[in-house]
Amino acid sequence: MSGRVLILGGSGRFGRNAAEAFWNAGWRVTLFDRSSDTLKEAARGVDVIVNGWNPAYTDWARDLPALTAQVISAAQASGATVLIPGNVYVFGEDAPEQWDESTPHRALNPLGRLRIDLEAAYKASSVQTIVLRAGDFLDTEASGNWFDKIMAPTLSKGVLTYPGALDRPHAWAYLPDMAQAAVMLAEQRHALPQFNDIPFPGYTLTGEEMAQLCGEALGKPVRAKPMNWLPLRLLSPFWPMARCLQEMRYLWNKPHRLDGSTLHDLLPTFAPTPPAEALARAIEPVLRAKGPDRPKPNGAAPRPAPAG
Numbered sequence: 001m002s003g004r005v006l007i008l009g010g011s012g013r014f015g016r017n018a019a020e021a022f023w024n025a026g027w028r029v030t031l032f033d034r035s036s037d038t039l040k041e042a043a044r045g046v047d048v049i050v051n052g053w054n055p056a057y058t059d060w061a062r063d064l065p066a067l068t069a070q071v072i073s074a075a076q077a078s079g080a081t082v083l084i085p086g087n088v089y090v091f092g093e094d095a096p097e098q099w100d101e102s103t104p105h106r107a108l109n110p111l112g113r114l115r116i117d118l119e120a121a122y123k124a125s126s127v128q129t130i131v132l133r134a135g136d137f138l139d140t141e142a143s144g145n146w147f148d149k150i151m152a153p154t155l156s157k158g159v160l161t162y163p164g165a166l167d168r169p170h171a172w173a174y175l176p177d178m179a180q181a182a183v184m185l186a187e188q189r190h191a192l193p194q195f196n197d198i199p200f201p202g203y204t205l206t207g208e209e210m211a212q213l214c215g216e217a218l219g220k221p222v223r224a225k226p227m228n229w230l231p232l233r234l235l236s237p238f239w240p241m242a243r244c245l246q247e248m249r250y251l252w253n254k255p256h257r258l259d260g261s262t263l264h265d266l267l268p269t270f271a272p273t274p275p276a277e278a279l280a281r282a283i284e285p286v287l288r289a290k291g292p293d294r295p296k297p298n299g300a301a302p303r304p305a306p307a308g
Contacts, residue, residue: 002026002187003047006080008039008071013143013175014085015052021179022050025187043074048186049082057244060114068121075127081189082122083182086133086197088171088258089115093250097169099133100259101197109247123195130185130192134178134200135171135258138282152214152286155222160214162207163227164252171258173202174278184267192266201260203275210279217280 005022009015010031023029032042043049051071055063075082091099092107105116122129142148146163154161164170178200185198205213207224215222229249235242263270273281 002028004028004030004045005048005050005186006030006032006043006046007050007052008032009052009054012052012054013137013139013145014054014179015050016141016143017139017175017179018050018052018083018182021176021183022186025183027183039070039074040077043078043080046078046080048189049075049078049080050182051082051084054085056241057111058240060111064114064118065121068118072121072125072127076125081128081130081186083130083132083186084119084122085178085182086119086131087115088133088135088251088256089248090119091256093254095254095256097255098257098259100199101262111244111247119197126194128189128192128194130182130189130196130198132178132182132185132198132200133258134173134202135256136173137178138172138174138278140176140281140285142285147282148286150227151210152283154225155214155218155283156287158215158220158222160207160211160222160224161227162210162224162252163229163249164207166207166224166226168253168255169204169206169257170252171202171204171256173200174273174275174282177272177278178202181263181267181270184270188266198262198266199258199260200263201258202272203278204257205275213276213279214283216276217283 002025005027007015007019007029010019019029019031030042030046032039049071053067071082088099089112090105090107091103092109092112094106095103105119107113107116119131136147137145138147139145150163151161181200211222211224232242232245236246
């Protein structure tokens with residue numbers, strides 16, 4: 001089953017990957033253009049709205065409530081299902097190690113509370129909503145996430161710069177896989193309830209395990225080295241983004257994983273990319289200009305066609 005999908009934030013990480021996945025699955029894809037479109041008009045007649053809008057951390061308090069209200073209003077007018085890439089910020093520092101749809105949302109920090117409020121607004125509305133919840137992203141392009149911005153650039157020196165304790169399990173999501181799961185869920189939306197909180201398990205890796213997989217991708221030894229947080233601490237009084245990054249630092253030291261039982265029950269045929277292959281594809285654009293350091297994963301699938 002296919003249909004019409006409107007992608008909000010089509011140039012962003014999740015939005016770009018979702019647009020490609022829906023396009024390749026035979027959906028009619030529309031990319032929202034903020035410079036010329038109005039949301040209610042663009043949403044008219046669509047079956048699914050993918051809300052990939054994600055302002056900078058420093059703008060969340062100002063922008064998220066209004067953006068959420070706009071999407072809910074547009075979906076109510078059109079009857080569309082809204083699909084959101086959820087994150088793990090809602091759980092907080094005192095949450096258990098394994099998270100599923102029944103884990104309470106008890107984050108107390110500002111960014112966590114804003115995400116709790118965002119999801120609560122959808123749950124309280126009449127809009128069918130699918131929250132596909134994932135950990136940190138692995139992308140096929142250098143998109144400014146933790147992996148390609150901070151961790152992978154030092155791989156050319158045989159070092160993975162890791163932001164937390166090297167032995168703590170951490171949740172990761174390979175974006176093409178997550179986008180594929182989003183399409184599959186959208187295609188069975190009529191069998192789903194009004195509000196859906198679906199953890200995307202992705203990969204659970206320690207820093208040491210990730211370094212080993214990166215070494216396999218590059219064909220040379222890679223060691224994990226803890227990142228120095230001191231510069232961010234020193235910049236925090238002057239740079240708001242540094243304060244936000246410090247606020248979420250606990251996730252790098254708190255062991256956590258996302259339970260995949262619900263996703264497996266809904267999508268029993270979903271087959272994730274092996275983690276070594278996903279990491280090879282995530283490393284490649286970061287080291288593209290470095291010649292022999294480019295990973296060459298065996299059997300890598302061609303990139304999907306762009307949305308259009």
